[in-house]
Amino acid sequence: MNLNIVITGVGGQGNVLASRILAQAAVEAGYKVRTSEAIGMAQREGMVMSHVRMGECLYGAVIPDGKADVLLGFELAETIRGLPKLNKKGVVIANKSCVIPVSAALGISSYQRDKLTRYLQDHVNNLHLFDATALAAQAGTVKATNIVLLGALAALNLLPYTCADLLNVVLESVPSKFKDVNKRAFELGYRAMEV
Amino acid sequence: MKKLLMGNEAIAYGAVEAGVRVATAYPGTPSSEVFAALAAMAKENGIYAEWSINEKAALEVAAGAAYAGARAMVTMKQVGLNVAADPLMTLAYIGVKGGLVLVVADDPGPHSSQNEQDTRKFAQLAKLPVLDPAAPQEAKDMTVAAFDISEELGLPVILRPTTRTCHVCQDVELGEQKNTPEPPGFAKDSRWVIFPSLAFKRHRWLNKQQEAARNILESLPFNSSEYAEGDVGVVACGVAYNYVKEALGILGVEVSVLKIGTPYPLPEKLALKFLQRHRQVLVVEEQEPVVEDQLINLTWSNGLPLKLSGKRGGYIPREGELDVDKVLSALAKFIGTELPRKQENEVLPPMPLRTPVLCAGCPHRASFYAFKQAAGNDAIFTGDIGCYTLGNMPPLNAMDTCLCMGASITIASGLYRVEPERKIAAFLGDSTFFHTGIAGLVNAVHNKANITVVILDNRSTAMTGHQPHPGLEWTATGEPTNGLDITKIVKACGVEMVRVVDPYDLETAKQAAGEALDFNGPAVVIMRRECAALTRKRQALRQVDLETCVGCGMCIDELGCPAIIKQDGLPVITNTCTGCGVCSQICPTGAIREVR
Numbered sequence: 090m091n092l093n094i095v096i097t098g099v100g101g102q103g104n105v106l107a108s109r110i111l112a113q114a115a116v117e118a119g120y121k122v123r124t125s126e127a128i129g130m131a132q133r134e135g136m137v138m139s140h141v142r143m144g145e146c147l148y149g150a151v152i153p154d155g156k157a158d159v160l161l162g163f164e165l166a167e168t169i170r171g172l173p174k175l176n177k178k179g180v181v182i183a184n185k186s187c188v189i190p191v192s193a194a195l196g197i198s199s200y201q202r203d204k205l206t207r208y209l210q211d212h213v214n215n216l217h218l219f220d221a222t223a224l225a226a227q228a229g230t231v232k233a234t235n236i237v238l239l240g241a242l243a244a245l246n247l248l249p250y251t252c253a254d255l256l257n258v259v260l261e262s263v264p265s266k267f268k269d270v271n272k273r274a275f276e277l278g279y280r281a282m283e284v
Numbered sequence: 285m286k287k288l289l290m291g292n293e294a295i296a297y298g299a300v301e302a303g304v305r306v307a308t309a310y311p312g313t314p315s316s317e318v319f320a321a322l323a324a325m326a327k328e329n330g331i332y333a334e335w336s337i338n339e340k341a342a343l344e345v346a347a348g349a350a351y352a353g354a355r356a357m358v359t360m361k362q363v364g365l366n367v368a369a370d371p372l373m374t375l376a377y378i379g380v381k382g383g384l385v386l387v388v389a390d391d392p393g394p395h396s397s398q399n400e401q402d403t404r405k406f407a408q409l410a411k412l413p414v415l416d417p418a419a420p421q422e423a424k425d426m427t428v429a430a431f432d433i434s435e436e437l438g439l440p441v442i443l444r445p446t447t448r449t450c451h452v453c454q455d456v457e458l459g460e461q462k463n464t465p466e467p468p469g470f471a472k473d474s475r476w477v478i479f480p481s482l483a484f485k486r487h488r489w490l491n492k493q494q495e496a497a498r499n500i501l502e503s504l505p506f507n508s509s510e511y512a513e514g515d516v517g518v519v520a521c522g523v524a525y526n527y528v529k530e531a532l533g534i535l536g537v538e539v540s541v542l543k544i545g546t547p548y549p550l551p552e553k554l555a556l557k558f559l560q561r562h563r564q565v566l567v568v569e570e571q572e573p574v575v576e577d578q579l580i581n582l583t584w585s586n587g588l589p590l591k592l593s594g595k596r597g598g599y600i601p602r603e604g605e606l607d608v609d610k611v612l613s614a615l616a617k618f619i620g621t622e623l624p625r626k627q628e629n630e631v632l633p634p635m636p637l638r639t640p641v642l643c644a645g646c647p648h649r650a651s652f653y654a655f656k657q658a659a660g661n662d663a664i665f666t667g668d669i670g671c672y673t674l675g676n677m678p679p680l681n682a683m684d685t686c687l688c689m690g691a692s693i694t695i696a697s698g699l700y701r702v703e704p705e706r707k708i709a710a711f712l713g714d715s716t717f718f719h720t721g722i723a724g725l726v727n728a729v730h731n732k733a734n735i736t737v738v739i740l741d742n743r744s745t746a747m748t749g750h751q752p753h754p755g756l757e758w759t760a761t762g763e764p765t766n767g768l769d770i771t772k773i774v775k776a777c778g779v780e781m782v783r784v785v786d787p788y789d790l791e792t793a794k795q796a797a798g799e800a801l802d803f804n805g806p807a808v809v810i811m812r813r814e815c816a817a818l819t820r821k822r823q824a825l826r827q828v829d830l831e832t833c834v835g836c837g838m839c840i841d842e843l844g845c846p847a848i849i850k851q852d853g854l855p856v857i858t859n860t861c862t863g864c865g866v867c868s869q870i871c872p873t874g875a876i877r878e879v880r
């Protein structure tokens with residue numbers, strides 16, 4: 090077993106926490122793990138990409154182009170930016186919601202939401218696109234968007250550990266007063282994949 | 285079970301395992317988490333840990349501890365070593381008693397740095413051993429080894445991880461904590477006092493130590509060779525080893541690989557044996573051709589019939605970081621095999637531009653805005669390094685120069701000598717002020733530079749992860765301490781015009797800016813307001829009353845706050861608003877109001 094997961098999003102969306110949770114669950118399941126995360130300037134609302142690799146024989150942490158089995162997109166445009174990493178047979182689990190950059194408000198660039206959505210739908214065979222931010226809000230806070238997406242990923246049976254294992258690590262990784270919100274967020278994400 | 289650790293945390297665990305007693309640091313990406321992890325473990329392990337005011341201070345404090353026989357560690361980013369270069373170069377002559385390990389993190393790319401300098405070159409210049417970990421586990425193991433090597437040689441040792449070790453997590457096997465003896469204390473001896481005559485003697489000693497170091501490094505498990513059939517070999521250094529192994533797997537070819545984990549001094553016996561077995565060798569390393577140059581020396585001085593390529597021959601890029609894809613094409617070209625067909629990627633649709641920006645409610649945004657209003661377009665704004673460097677982005681466009689930490693005031697002083705009539709304001713953060721800003725201010729006052737200095741006092745070292753600094757009331761380990769008063773320091777430096785204002789109060793800030801710019805002589809404005817990312821107690825959030833809004837777009841076009849987006853041509857304030865209220869103050873129709 091070797092699984093490569095790329096997570097893309099915007100600095101501040103909990104990208105680092107998500108990749109650590111996936112990795113910790115893999116360590117507990119007895120796999121070797123590598124993650125690489127964007128820590129630094131990019132965390133101020135820049136583009137961020139995390140890499141998570143688990144398996145038996147691993148070297149570097151950065152996933153080569155076309156070698157990701159899963160692309161977890163926390164934000165619409167950033168999901169598309171991550172596509173070159175994805176294997177043609179790979180799965181995309183992506184958030185419909187957008188984080189509009191300042192450049193778009195200023196008119197320096199444009200955020201064409203409909204075009205981007207259509208592009209994803211046209212170019213990815215294995216796409217699960219849903220509004221994870223709305224589900225997180227429903228769970229109690231939009232900050233749990235990352236956990237909603239982890240719940241969705243867990244539902245697809247791609248991970249080398251069970252959904253319960255992953256949820257346990259989620260709950261161990263968040264402060265106790267946020268456990269309930271995150272549990273709800275995880276379950277809402279999980280259920281979003283059932284339909 | 286193994287522990288999931290980031291490379292930087294693994295280094296901290298290695299230091300604890302090795303019995304480190306004193307740890308010092310100045311923050312800087314990608315190094316900061318080493319010290320943060322150490323500080324968190326300091327109390328239970330009897331470690332003294334301090335954030336020092338700059339890298340020079342940090343290295344000297346650590347060196348003092350090592351003089352007294354304690355194991356000490358100092359961490360910084362690559363450019364930090366420039367600041368610490370003065371003590372480093374002579375410390376190599378003086379040597380140490382307790383093990384002293386410098387962790388200096390390089391940032392090829394660069395991801396979060398102002399240059400791509402290679403610390404291995406620095407190690408060569410200082411004639412100090414340097415270790416180059418490929419992954420967190422190796423970083424941990426090398427840290428433990430580095431203390432032993434340092435004590436055996438009596439020399440500081442440099443551990444040089446790069447971003448892809450620092451910020452990579454791996455399942456790491458931890459070792460038993462060593463029982464290191466109590467430090468013997470400082471023994472008075474003329475060896476600690478450098479004089480030209482001593483320097484000559486110690487230089488001879490240092491040169492001799494190079495061979496001793498080479499012999500020690502030669503025997504370490506961080507260097508190894510794997511032989512395959514054929515006359516082609518690949519030398520892989522540091523993290524590049526990962527890329528070489530993965531790329532060879534993808535290509536499906538087997539060639540000999542020499543892994544180098546100690547780039548200086550090079551393990552020559554191992555390397556020579558490898559070179560002798562091959563006719564064509566490719567050296568794969570990031571940044572400068574440090575190992576490649578040493579191998580060329582070795583090839584030439586041994587008269588080997590060998591073609592050695594790497595940076596030379598244009599196989600390996602000299603700038604940026606390597607990855608599997610880059611190494612894959614270099615290897616295919618070198619070996620002469622076909623590259624596996626890459627999947628065709630569709631052309632992406634027009635993508636929005638996304639660069640890092642100041643947070644919603646960042647006080648720096650208000651400070652820049654106030655100064656722009658007061659100074660006009662002709663004024664020059666020299667900048668420094670911190671979150672506020674992002675003030676360079678549109679729409680603020682409020683930074684005309686940025687060089688290195690502390691340079692805002694001194695560059696401004698230089699500009700002033702050429703254009704004494706022009707208004708010049710120098711912007712720097714509170715942490716930067718303590719780091720290297722104070723010296724520049726004293727210089728400006730003494731030499732009567734008629735400039736305005738703006739200290740953006742957000743009560744934090746924000747850019748690198750909110751570390752404390754001497755202006756705050758707590759230390760790295762959370763002990764209470766007396767925060768130094770920046771206002772008093774500025775006055776004691778001889779500045780006659782000093783104003784302290786809250787940048788969220790735009791009118792007052794603008795007025796202070798105007799007075800400072802008009803003042804004859806150096807003037808200082810301290811913009812004091814806590815970093816918005818730290819503020820727990822939110823002010824009342826804002827919303828746009830669309831009945832009153834005339835759609836002029838001023839709030840968006842002047843401030844560029846990420847909390848304000850445009851919908852159907854009108855501003856909408858999103859849930860990242862912190863309630864700073866700056867936009868309310870600039871809206872000409874008063875349409876931005878508190879959410880009730």
Ligand SMILES: Cc1ncc(C[n+]2csc(CCOP(=O)(O)OP(=O)(O)O)c2C)c(N)n1
Binds near residue numbers: 312689713
């Ligand atoms: C010599 C050197 N050391 C460390 C750094 C890393 N660094 C970049 S910004 C920064 C902190 C700036 O803090 P401050 O001036 O208070 O500004 P803030 O980020 O809080 O706005 C540091 C330490 C550097 N660039 N150069």
Ligand code: SF4
Binds near residue numbers: 646815
């Ligand atoms: S972290 Fe603080 S100083 Fe940095 S951009 Fe955000 S609010 Fe401003």
